[in-house]
Amino acid sequence: MSVVAKLEECRAQIRTELDSVVDFWLRHSHDAVHGGFFTCLGREGAVYDELKYVWLQGRQVWMYCRLYRTVDRFRKPEILEAAKSGGAFLRKFARVSSTSGQWKCAFCLTRDGKAVKIQRTIFSECFYIMAMDELSRVTGDKDAQLEAEQMMKQLIHWVRVDSSDLGRPQLPGDVPTNSMAVPMMLLCLVQQLTEGRGQEMALKYRELGSWCVKQILQHIQRDGTAVLENVSLDGAELSGCQGRLQNPGHALEAGWFLMQYSAEWGDEELQRTAINKFVELPFQNGWDKEHGGLFYFLDVDGHCPTQLEWSMKLWWPHCEALIAFLMAYSQTKKPELLESFSQVYKYTFSHFPDESGEWFGYLTQEGKVALDFKGGPFKGFFHVPRCLYMCERILDDLLANKA
Template sequence: MKNVKANKERINQLISQYQKELDDHVIPFWMKHSKDTEHGGYFTCLSRKGEVYDTDKFIWLQAREVWQFAKLYNTYEQKAEWLEMAEHGAAFLQKHGADDQGQWYFSLNQKGEPLIQPYNIFSDCFATMAFGQLYKATGKEEYGQLARSTFYSILERQDNPKGVYNKAYPGSRALKNFALPMILSNLALEIESLLPQELIQETLDKIIHEVMEVFYFPEEGLVLENVSPDGQFVDCFEGRLLNPGHAIEAMWFMMDLGEKLNRPELIEKAVKITLDTLEYGWDKEHGGIFYFMDIKGHPTQQLEWDQKLWWVHLETLVALLKGYYHTGNEACWEWFEKVHDYAWKHFSDPEHGEWFGYLNREGKVLLPLKGGKWKGCFHVPRGLLYCLQTLERMKDER
């Protein structure tokens, strides 16, 4: 791998590139195309050019977009139209998003009528993030209270997140999944100002242990998606499953926690796992990071295993820059340049804005959509924003 130094000129060049993409090609795309002015909330099923091709509304994408515009307002530039965009989505969520028990639906129709039950706890996670960030922007207690109550609900459900919607046969093979502790590590930091400090500390201690000890298998240097309830390897399809993007995204969450808690050893370990995961997950024939893998090299059951996805590469860029900023590890910078080149060449769409989401193994666009059931206004703008902010920190400290 070619060693490209992170010199001042290169950092300035990257700052300009990421800022222009965010300001001129990504945020304007969502501002122009996603707002539903008739029924509230956002359209996320958008074609390459931004045309709406389906009007269903998915709660976690609605909440992610609220969070994104509130985050931009809080940490990037206090544009009134960004705050208005966030509150527009929040009003729709407050009115339609949750059932009588305060659990958040998975999806609604355009008018806000429920389509799919609240089986997915990640709707609740992103609702918490959205209203926590809006509370920071506005100081409105209704937002803070909603974030707080939803977070407490998540903690109550964390041992059985699907509840009555769990499809597993009782008493059969039990597995716990990496995704919830992973997202809680970020979520707890997002809303720490709204919660008792002892609860935050207790939650973070548990989650750091889960992410960095229970799901991490040091002999392989890899993080598994599923383990037994007591943290053991289970030799089945689900037990052997790797999701390199999930693992790497979790590692920059750990780096943020390491900085917050003044734990440099946590940052160093997160950097090591990031680099080991990249070495394992990089497609050495065609470039890019595989979506799913099997820790023993067996065939996966996910037919999309060899696709290259937008969010995986953006989260990797964030992790590598944070890793380099905190440790100065040159391997982080070398990998950053390599992933940066791949991502900008294959995902960015300078003609119509935003980024493509789904490529085949060879790097050709599989679906020209810019949004859908799983892709919304989140990973691209968040990734660009966090890369930009880390690059600016690097520039300032040099």
């Protein structure tokens, strides 16, 4: 079979799968009484817990809006109305006032919007920003865009100036850490807020984008042989389990963020680094040679990681790998990158999708289903549809330029 034929076959399967996943969440996750979305869904879609997680509410609003805005077949009234309903729920309930008087987003809400838990991190705010900005693009609501930019300003202050308002005082034994998740998410938000908004907006966040890239590149350690999840603020390796931790899925996600950024700014050196160090390297280190699939966590020195789920195969690292390898191939046309994509594709589509709709999220090391729910506190309408959506678009571009 020719490369073009393989890509066409792959695109057809991805398109069918995306339609199925969207249908699953449209049928089972909407709360018609209070607004927002149920995310704790069993194998067949039954709601088993009514708590609403702000990360996942924001992600679902963003995903619906992005599909509605950019894919003709998803420009349906029910998708737009669901996005607007989810956005209204977030704006009404997600933000709670912190001790300093600033807005902080809750991590978890009751079904009718009462705050249950607040985390001392920035990630609820990150997905609130993504949701509001994308919602503003499909509704024309300038207030939503303004809210996104105001929250972004506060987020930058927490990360780069003063994190005390997050409720995380500096303790004497604690070592300040550059966790890769933080600059990754900020870079994602820079790309979200600036996409298609003109030169002025691009320049507004240019310095922040450059800072994020530098922070991410600090995670290349061991003379370029490993990407570590946590390093010191000055880019040195940390001691102990925290310092030795590798998260292949996170590195792969950072890889395609960096590839997008390098394409936007024409930075060929960054593109090479993104592919070599953040895509190929974590894949080589993280792929299970015996059973297939990507390990969740690894210890760079070969010790057993302390995370109990370290050897499991989770849905989202495989989603990130599919995006990363297909994007890398589309930018370079190197056959070995397409071969790696095919390797991940075969494992992913033979293990995670389910005939009842959507994907299982948690497999054993051997690839058996460990948890059979389709949505939970951390798995919602995001990684699977984002992966399928992005892969379909990349394949569209590749196949439109077959030569």
